[in-house]
Amino acid sequence: MIDPVTAIAGASAAFNMLKKGIAVGKDIQDMGKALSQWGGAMADLDFAEKQNQKPPWYKSLGGGVQAEAMEIFAAKQKAANMRQELKDYISVYYGPSKWQEILEIEADLRKKKREHEFRRMEIKQKILEWTLGVFLFLFCVSALVLFVWLGT
Helix, strand or coil, X not given: CCCHHHHHHHHHHXXXXXXXXXXXXXXXXXXXXXHHHHXXXXXXXXXXHHHHHCCCHHHHHXXXXXXXXXXXXXXXXXXXXXXXXXXXXXXXXXXXXXXXXXXXXXXXXXXXXHHHHHHXXXXXXXXXXXXXXXXXXXXXHHHHHHHHHHHC
């Protein structure tokens, strides 16, 4: 699972690079790497929120879901503030059409990331769940066999 604190830290670093670049008059196309990092961090936050809405059964037992939900909420609030501030900067310096370009780039990044990286993470999680499930099943069967054997 993606850590929301790490995602928001990456978003903050990219956001600061974008602000500095805008302040010194860099063209938005020259800041593609920072835009890509920021968009990727936003996608990570969205994915973390999605994962927290349907946590795996082993996380539900531990009760850590609520704490993680609060971290995600705080990170999403900070991200919304960054998004609004970035929108204001870009709209003032480059015009509203550039903000629309950034939204299109961000949507494209989310789609690509979802197709590749997030799918890989979901597969890892399924493997872990199945492994734990099989282990728990084998443990229960062996405990049952042990009880039957001791009972005779």
